[in-house]
Amino acid sequence: MMPIERCPVCGGNVVEKEVVEVLHGGDNTAILMVDSIVCQRCGERFYSLNTVRKFEEIKKSIIC
Secondary structure, three states, X not given: OOOOOEOOOOXXXXXXXXXXXXXXXXXXXXXXXXXXXXXXXXXXXXXXXXXXXXXHHXXXXXXX
16 A cells, blocks of 8 residues: 555645656766656655665765
8 A cells, every 4th residue: 555645746646656766966976766656647756765865875975
């Protein structure tokens, strides 16, 4: 079961998908494939707390 059933932004239906996320830091870029909940109407993405923490760790490591 997904943690949300409808998009809190627009009310659209949401689905679980693997998406590409691009993180920029200084002159560096990291491209990741991550699981996300995505609104089928507006495209808003929702990530788990663990995924957001990983983004933060990666961003710190790529900033020069």
